[in-house]
Amino acid sequence: MEELTKQELHNMAMNIVGKDLEDQGFEFLSINSKLKRNPQFVALKNKNVYFIVVRAISFPENPKEYDRILLETIKQHALKHKAVVYYAGVGLANSQNYELPLYKDAPYVVNYQGLQKI
Secondary structure (H helix, E strand, C coil), X not given: CCECCHHHHHHHHHHHHHHXXXXXXXXXXXXXXXXXXXXXXXXXXXXXXXXXXXXXXXXXXXXXXXXXXXXXXXXXXXXXXXXXXXXXEEEEEECCCCCCCCECCCCXXXXXXXXXXX
């Protein structure tokens, strides 16, 4: 079985968060799915601009914990654009054994508890 790459895990997380944003009525202004490029989504809702940072978090790490220094830097940038910053941590684990990596075409478990305002 072939293990998923960091970029593939990131894309999975982006898809999960993107669907959630669509369901909440966000309109996408820009999407950046490259690793280490932030924010991943710039979105509009109710005439407000949002910067959304997405991270794929592997078990046993906590998907609700984030890099405070990075998010503070993004928040400073967002202030210049009158944007609100959200963090979206998506926990991903192999559904048969949480200790194993995720494999292509294999079942997985998602721990995504929504957007966290920064």
